[in-house]
Amino acid sequence: MPPTLPNTGSNTTPSGTAPPAAGPGSAPSGAALPAAGPDSTPSGATPPTTGSTSTPSKAAPPTTGSDSAPSGARGTARPAPTHPQSPRKAPPYVLSGANVVLPTGIIKNGRVIIDGTRIAGSAPENAQLIDVRGLWAVPGFVDLHNHGGGGASFTSGTVDDVLKGIHTHRLHGTTTLVASTVTGDMDGLVHRAGLLSELAEQGDIAGIHFEGPFISPCRKGAHSEELLRDPDPADVRKLIDAARGRAAMVTLATELPGGLDSVRLLAEHGVIAAIGHTDATYEQTVRAIDAGATVATHLFNAMPPLGHREPGPIAALLEDERITVELINDGTHLHPASLQLAFRHAGADRVAFITDAMDAAGFGDGLYTLGPLAVEVVDGVARLVEGGSIAGSTLTQDRALKRAVTLDRIPVEDAVAALCANPAKLLGLYDRVGSLEPGKDADLVLLDAEFALKGVLRKGEWVVDPFRD
C-alpha cells in the first residue's frame, strides 16, 4: 500500500487552502518558488499517463483559469518544432501540479519553473505548461560515496567507463556524484586522481573520494589488506595534490599513527575527513572529531558495534552535531531499526544516504572486481569471492529513497534531505544543487505516488524523459 502524503510541516500549503497562484506568465518577478498552484487536483491523483502527454498538443491544460498558461503556451498555439528535440524537452517550461518537496516542507499541487539550465523564480512569456499532477518533484540526488555502476568502475575503468557509470546513476536520479576509489598502491591512486580530476573539471563528477588506503586492517571490509597503510600526512598530501583541488573526501581510520595530523591536514585543505573502516574507541573518535573530521563513512558498517561498556565510534559519531552520518539503505548493509535509530538520534539534517555502489549497480549479477579483489554479485548483493565480506552495494539512490519512505517510514522531506540538501551542503555545493529553489541548477527527479522514478532532469535536460512514448 503506498504511503499517503506525509505530514507536511508548518510551512507547507495544505491541500484545499492554497490561494490561487498567479499563472506562470504573470508570476511576480522574484516570487518564491515553486508556488502552490490552484488546488484543483486531489491529493494522490493518478499521474499523467506518459503516452498521452507526449506531444504538446495533448498536454492537459489546467482545470482552473487561475493557472492560466502564458500566451502561446497552450495546446497547438506554438509552432511545430523545427529541431529534433521535443518542445517538452526545451525550457522554458512550468512543471505544474506536482507535490514539490522544498527545504521548508511539501507543497501540494505546486510548480517548478525551468528556464535554460536553471530553476527560475518566474515564468518567461513563452513558457510551456506541463502537467505533472500526481507526481512528486524532488531535487536531483547527490551521492557522496559511489564506486561505479553500469558495469564500470571509477577505480579502474577508462574515461569512457567512468562516464558510463556516471550515466547509469543519472538514470536513477543521481545528478551530482562524488567518484570513490578503493584502496590501491599510492602510484595507482595518484594516477587515478589525475584522471578523475579532469572529469571533475568538466563537471562530470563533483569531486573525488579516496576510501583507503589509510584504513584499519581490523575493519578492512572489501579492501586489499596488503595495500593498507597508516595515514602518513605526507601520503595524504600526495593524494590531495594529485587531485588538483578536486579531492572532496578521504575516508581514514583516525586512530592509526598519523591519523589526527591527517585529519587536520585535510580540514586545512577544505577536504572532508571521513571516519571509517575504523577500529577506534569512543574516546579516539571524539579526538578525531575535535581535530576536524565531519563525516562518518557508512555508519555501522566496517567499525566496532555499539557496546554497553565500549560505545565505540558509533556513539561518538551519532551524538556529535559536527558529524554527518552516511547510511547505505539497501536492505543488506543495515537493519531498518538501525537506520531509524541513526535518523532519530542524529536528526534528519545529519544523515546522508549514499549508495557505496560498485560496478554491478544498474547492471546485474555476475563476477566483478573491486580494486584488485574478486567480487560475486548474487541477487543484487556484492560479496568478496574470498571471505564473503560485503563488497559495496548495487544500490541506486532512487531505490534508497523508495525504501526509506515506503519501508522505513521516514518522512518524505527527511529522506529527500538525506539524499539532496545534506550531502550538497557538505560538499559546499548547496548554492547550486540540493534543493528546488530559484537560481539553482535545474536538477530534478519526478516520482510516481509509489516513489517509482518517472523522470530525471539534469541542468535542464531530461536524462529520463517522463513524456517519452
Ligand SMILES: [Zn+2]
Ligand atoms: Zn565505499
